[in-house]
Amino acid sequence: MTRMVRRSMRSHATDNPATVQSRRCRGSLDSVVFCDGYLRLKKKNALTWSTRYVVLKGKEMRVYSSKNDEMSRRSLVDVMDVTEGNIAPRGDLCVEWKTKDGKEMLGRAFNRADLAKWITAFHRLALRSSSMMKQVKVSGDSAPFRSNQDEESTDSEDDNFGNPVVQAGSASTERASLEKRRVTFLGSVLVRTIPNVAEEDVPELFYSKADMQKFSAQASSLLCRTEDAVHIAVQSLRRPSLSFRRPVAQQ
Incomplete structure (x- = not known):
């Protein structure tokens, strides 16, 4: 027994830091439920749709017949290893994804809220996968060890960045998020930086309060003159009204 414990301790001690980092990243990736709900599913070239309850957990997508089957862990229809997903270019309220074995689904x-939920899930999955690859590459080059607190902070930053709506709890949190702002584009995007407006150019580009009051007074006077006209x-x-009435002839 002592030999087995010592052997396991040696194996953990001689692990490569890159291997340890990849294990931690893979564990954090697979332990988060990204999305679940009902979807109409079909293969890309198929004709018929089938309504299923889908759970995306990490890269693993589990398909059940209903939500009750998922809660009781029975009637598992299919299990897919998702590599990437995005909104479908054709079809209303549709998303598409690819699996590790080459299937395109x-x-x-059922509504736009569910569509936004699944798009956000696939976006977070892509961000987590890319960040995991970058961390493994950096750890393989320099072999640094990071504490659990640093890993939790990195995971929380990734979660906040992946969500389209992030509610900050205080003003300090908002300032910190603005200071550590990161932008990621999934494709070729042209970015143009707009310079700040100089102080001497402000009067030429914007109206002052006095100008707005003057415009308001002119508009009210113009309205009055228009009503009078x-x-x-x-x-x-209008036809002129008669000043007298003709007497009615009595027979």
Whole structure:
């Protein structure tokens, strides 16, 4: 027994830091449930759709017949290892993803809220996968050891960045998030930086408060004059009323 314990301790002690880092990243990736819900599923070239309850956990997608089957862990229809996913270019409320074995699947959401939920899940999956690859590459080159606190902070930053809506708890959190802002583009995107407006150019580009008050006064006076002109035009178009009445001839 003592020999087995010593052998396991030696194996852990001689592990490569890159291997340890990849294990930690893979464990954090697979332990988070990204999304779950009902979808209409089919293969990309198929014709018929089938309604299934889908759970995306890490890179593993489990397909059940209903939500009750998922809660009771029974009637598992299919298990897929997802490599990437995105919104489908064709089809309303549709997402598409590819599996490790080469299958291309289509899923149709029931509303736009569910569609946004699945797009966010695939986006977070892509961000986590890319960050894991970068961390493994850096650890393989320099072999640094990081504490658990650093890993938790990195995971929380990735989670906050992956979510499209992040609610900051205080002003300090907002300032920290602005200071550590990161932008990631999944494709070729042209970025143009807009320079700040100089102080001497502000009067030429923006109206002052006095100008806005002047414009408001002119608009009100113009409205009054327009109403007067319309009233005069209407009165001129009306038929003149008779000042007397003809007497009715009595027979």
